[in-house]
Amino acid sequence: MSKVQVIIRLKNGVLDPQGKTAQHALQALGFQEAAQVRIGKFIELELDGANPDQVNTRVREMCEKLLANPVIEDFEILGG
Template sequence: MKARVDITLKNGVLDPQGKAIQHALGTLGFGGVEAVRQGKVIELDLAETDPAKAEATLKEMCEKLLANTVIENYSIEVLG
């Protein structure tokens, strides 16, 4: 069972990587870029076949390892 976890910085948390990308786009001549935020996407292949169980396991993985919940949000998508 394939799944996908998106991890993004919470609003209000400074995102230096995003700022660097925004600045670099500006110097390359791309105007009108108002904001850039960079996050992570983690694609997992699980042996679990029950979508509900897979989602519960993924939530636990996010809380314990994948996301730093102090500064990051995560969203889980089970792709089946």
């Protein structure tokens, strides 16, 4: 069993109203240093019976096919 984490971020230049709202809330709470907040996704996968050499390639395929939308998102695979 291998565990792989994927981080999905909105691309630079894509407006993130959710991050903006959280940033404003942080500033309202006194965290003036919160200059920018961007909110993405964290996905944790457990892969059963996967060939360790192919884990990265397979997870990359999963991201390209389903988990991320290349029009608006970048992904990063951690571990695996």
